[in-house]
Amino acid sequence: MATRLLKQNTGARRNMSVADFSSLTKKRPEKSLIISKKQKSGRNNQGKITIRHRGGGVKRHIRLIDFKLDQIESAEIIALEYDPNRSAHLALLRLEDGSKAYIPATTTMRVGKKISAGEDAEVKAGNRMPLKNIPLGSVICNIELKLGGGAQLVRSAGAKAQLAAKEGEFVQIKLPSGEVRLIHQDCHATLGQVGNIDHQNIKIGSAGRKRKMGRRPQVRGKAMNPVDHPHGGGEGGNSIGLKHPKTPWGKPALGLKTRRRKYTDSMIVRGRKRGKR
DSSP: OOEEEOOOSSTTTSSOEEEOGGGOOOSSOOGGGEEEOOOOTTBOTTSOBSSSSBOOOOOOEEEOBOSOOOOEEEEEEEEEEOOTTSSSOEEEEEOTTSOEEEEEOBTTOOTTOEEEESTTOOSOTTOEEEGGGSOTTOEEESEESSTTSOEEESOSTTOOEEEEEEETTEEEEEOTTSOEEEEETTSEEEESOBSOGGGGGOOOOOHHHHHHTTBOOOOOGGGSOTTTOTTOOSSSSOOOOSSSOBOTTSOBOSSOOOOOOGGGGGGEEEOTBTTBO
């Protein structure tokens, strides 16, 4: 799927581009597979804003996606759809029993194509199977991190990982970040690359378009008063006056390491930065 440039009628539209939805075959979602999404505007259960710059936007429905889908002999793709809640597109399947299910679409999925999942699935793009059955060097996506947990890794538009090695009960997966990680060989993954590759080339172009996506304006800390932000105050364009950048609440920002799950360090063969964990 490519992007489409808009006519340069205004300054905002001069560099604006939108996705070309010509490859999608269905406009309305499957009613049995959607639920309404309540707008929270970045607020918690006390009504306090815990995530800034959220609010407004076009109303959405949540698509119920089957991220597990580990045992099907044959399912037919009957539609390719847009999902406002993620960058990837969805494929609507008709399963053997007549029921329907959504899965993230890969680059090779087309209407009418049949896919399968499970131990006996053929090694073919779009099929889903345990990592132990996938040949070395294969491009994969929608990878399970825990047995039976469903796809958690490599799910965004254009994302792909590579099966690098097999050792004992684990396989080595090279993730899009460059990290090489051990994952159990019985975890499932989909052969191929997540679709909608050109999503990264879209230019939003205007603040109004961002508002429709549910994002409110951001203001630099330097432009605020001292009462509003640690970077605020001063005359003219001064520096922030601190040794390290801070959040509005005085915590360190921009570069502070936030990784807390040290117990998974043993599963990381090579970190995403300079080979470090």
